[in-house]
Amino acid sequence: MKKILGITSIRSDYDLMSSLYRLLADSTDIEFKLLVSGAHLSQIYGNSVDLIKNDGFDILLTIESLIDSDSRQSRLKTASLFLQNAIDTVAFYQPDLILLAGDREDVIMGALIGGFLEIPTLHFYGGDHTQDGHIDNPVRHATSKLVSAHMVSHEEHRQRLIRIGESPDRIFTIGSIALDRFVQHSPISKSELRRTLGIQKGFKEFALLIFHPVTEEQDSCHLIFRNILNTLKRKGIHTFVSTPNTDPGNKKILHELENYHQDPMFFFFKNFDRDTFLSIFKNSRFIIGNSSAGILESASIPIPAINIGLRQTGRKVNKNVIFCDTSENSILFSIEKVTSASFSASLTEMHNIYGNGDSAPKAFNIIKSLDFKRFLYKKEDPLQQSPEIFHGG
Template sequence: MNRTVHFLTGIRSEYDILAPVIAAVDAQPDLDAKVIVTGAHLTGLHGHSVRQIEADGYHIAARIESLLASDGLGGRVKGMALQLAGLSDLFTREKPDFLVVMGDREEVMTGAVAAIYHHIPIVHIGGGDHADDGNVDNLVRHAVSKMAHLHMATTELSALRLRGLGEEPWRIHVTGASGLDRIMATPNLSRTDLEKALGVDWHGEPYAVLLYHPTITDFAEARAHMASITRVLETTGLNIAVMAPNSDPGNQAITLEINALIARYPKAKAFTFLERTVFINMLRHARVMVGNSSAGILEAPSMGLPVINIGIRQRGREHGDNVIFTDYDAGEIAAAVNKATTDEDFRTLVAQRRTPYGDGKAGQRIAEVLRTVELGRSLLDKKWIQGVK
């Protein structure tokens, strides 16, 4: 009998990282992949990105509406309650052999809670990762690691941290980051074809990709922080491709600043959603990526793309030689942009594409674990192992 694997996703960026794993599972004759869709995927405010999942042809097990029209902390918590209710209803009707969750967003927590009460093994991708940024994401990630039955760690250091949490070594698998699988599988577009897909006429001139998300610890200052970044980028004369922020509190304030940038700076263009091939090639052709997205940490090194990470988000995470960390000071940001775009020694270093996040074969490794691991009480009943000193 085939094993059924449910994947839970609530936002485009998360799905893009999960997609290679879903594809690898779906390719196995004895595994059946299904996708649970929730959160920002189901709203036009974030590009109605469920369309990408539909276009990829995967079976959607459930659509759980959970994103409230709120830019405050309470909306996210109330949305989690809706997710929990929807997931419990689904698992009552249909109990998969595994639930796969990725990273540290709220749906990872709700999925794990619902799964453990329905006795469904949890597979957590990205456990053991850590940033010294004080963000709630770290707390969610580590909490889910203690609930998870199988860990797909992206690096050896993350695996070491999981062992330090008392997890049994046989449950921990170092697979690499599946975002690299996605990059390797994405065909190249010429600069001309990319500009056509983006609907811009930049004549091959250099451009920056701006992708900045709110951080819960300082979300009230989100617009001011975004304004600090955009004002500096305007002075560079670069074209700017601006991606919409995630659905975290503060996203509406950032969107207001994006709209203001587009109105005053004709060399900028904003995008709510881009098809995967277009997004990857936009990064491939960019001169620099600016903001605080995990894509700058996980995927950009493998593309030789310089990244300026601004603010506290992502601080302390494992990263390649491509990342420059700055605060919101305009002079500091400007100096980093100058280094990233004109310093040939730095750009030569970045071009070596060194990354701690694997070789682009994470999906295959995860699928093999799900295909071969023994099911039953031995998987569900967790033991505490004295942590690594």
């Protein structure tokens, strides 16, 4: 029986992968377990390990690794705690394959564990690229050089991995697994949402705001967040507002959030169950902030996505996404643009460039059919890559 270990440290990466996790866990010839760490185990960030337990997945180990601080040292310390506490358990369990998703600190630690313990590793969402200066971007690329094989969301991502010296034989283009459950989900109505959440007034129409700090905006992230809230209030748009992720700068945003906590225009939340969150998302007039959900999932509804500031800049996007700067005037102009009849009309029959919601079965079939041990040793010389590959061949 093939043993597969998935690593997850935050609600976002778990949601990206959970549809594949389900296929693996339900397979009779695969033993699938999760190594759970970081924000999943933090009450401040919603204790999302409970969602994993409710989904019925087998947890090999939980690691309380999160250093909840705004300092630049905190993510490095979090990474070191994860590494030291995971090594012996992974070595003892000796999985046949380790699954890694995304670009956070635990992902590159998982790649190092697999490399040094000679366990094949499979990385999802590599080859993507942003121009925001955030450390996650080079972490993603560094992880790609450490892992055994890749499953990417778009042909452009495949080409980028080839450019950094990865062999095409190691790369599988499957689309984004994030879309699988998203596309298949049937949302509850707006009226049912209001009843479930106990909302007595307003929110007959609403937006969704997800905004995270980024390194180059760390000193001003709370001011940007304030500008977004002020503009939404100025336009009279009720909004569901997510708390930020664990990146440095989040405390400033959380403090700013307290100033609006009683404002009836906003409904603040840490974690909803998946059905509630996706129903809010799919019933929203638009999504605003700087979340990857605006880049990936919003086009499958479709609804407009307004990306504010540096985060996500440079990524390949669908035509429903617009970028703006962080001033109230720019945010106001963007809201007025995406809520116009002409913009809405332009999104009809739009196809999401990141897939159709059938990526998890593709990944599952590849995992079932391949022996990833043949990808373990990376002997290729990047100088010997065929030049024509770089032109889409």
